[in-house]
Amino acid sequence: ATRGPGLGIALAVGLNYAKDLAKKYKKPIVAVNHVEGHLLSVFLKNSRGNPQFTPVFPVLGLTVSGGHTKIVLLENIGDYHVVGETLDDAAGEALDKSAKLLGLGYPGGPVIEQVAKGGDIHFLKLPSPLPEKVNFNLSFSGLKTSFYYQIKDWTVDKKMKHLSDLAASFQNSVFDHLERKFSLIIDEYKPLSLLASGGVLANALLRARLRQLARRKHLPLYLPYSKKLNTDNATMIALAGYHQFNQSGPSDVNNIDISPRFEL
The missing domain is CATH 3.30.420.40 (ATPase, nucleotide binding domain)
Structure with a gap:
């Protein structure tokens, strides 16, 4: 889920909903940086595996x-x-x-x-x-x-x-x-x-x-690989969350909040 940076109201709606889902279904949650999502969007692979990306x-x-x-x-x-x-x-x-x-x-x-x-x-x-x-x-x-x-x-x-x-x-x-x-x-x-x-x-x-x-x-x-991935999308946030989860584990669902000026 996106923690920031961005508009506080929009961030709060998304993060609170994600936290509610995590609690309801007892799933881990990872709070990520929106800009990191954009940076990592180039790592997303298409159905052919995007083999040219090295x-x-x-x-x-x-x-x-x-x-x-x-x-x-x-x-x-x-x-x-x-x-x-x-x-x-x-x-x-x-x-x-x-x-x-x-x-x-x-x-x-x-x-x-x-x-x-x-x-x-x-x-x-x-x-x-x-x-x-x-x-x-x-x-x-x-x-x-x-x-x-x-x-x-x-x-x-x-x-x-x-x-x-x-x-x-x-x-x-x-x-x-x-x-x-x-x-x-x-x-x-x-x-x-x-x-x-x-x-x-x-x-x-x-x-x-x-x-x-x-x-x-x-x-x-x-x-x-697609122009659709340049604009804000859930896939890039999921990828950023995947890497963060593998590196440092999940976030504490009871101790995360929005950060409109969240730095990388």
Whole structure:
């Protein structure tokens, strides 16, 4: 069961239900980290056994979603070191907010991806956040703020006329930032494999850019075998629980609670 991180109310509903089931059926329960679930989703095997997946540790993992954006060094399963993370908005949250500014609704990421196709990525000049090479953290609030102020006085008709260009510009800036920081950390930590997961990885352009980056670095990149496994799913939590159970046993059903800021 997921203990955190995340929204407290949602975590409480899920964890309390899982605890009730564990008590009712006298089954062990394992409280796991949601981000660990995303990282381990690439280890899930399909019906053919996913034989091509042979990660060599250390692995550098990028998990990017609506609520979390982290770059994590995996020395092994269960041995994680966060080496970079967003200081404010997550990447997916920034995409959602840009979609709202353009009147595209929620969730914004998939809509931005579709609208951005064929758009001019250089239409708007947006800042490059945290440009210092020694800073491995990420920040997306400045992109959102710059985007807002550049279009806040535009009429609806003007926004609609340039909708594809606006979406493409913002999406490209978000992906530039992710790719640049991931590349810097690869050079610093010299992993032997790469992985990427999370809801924003459902975006075909981001997957393509990360594959190109991996080729330039001469490293294998592993992604979940299905796009459905990028978004939140029970299977990734079950896998994280399986590994935790094997390493340290079950959690104490009477002594676990939610942790909205649960760290790896």
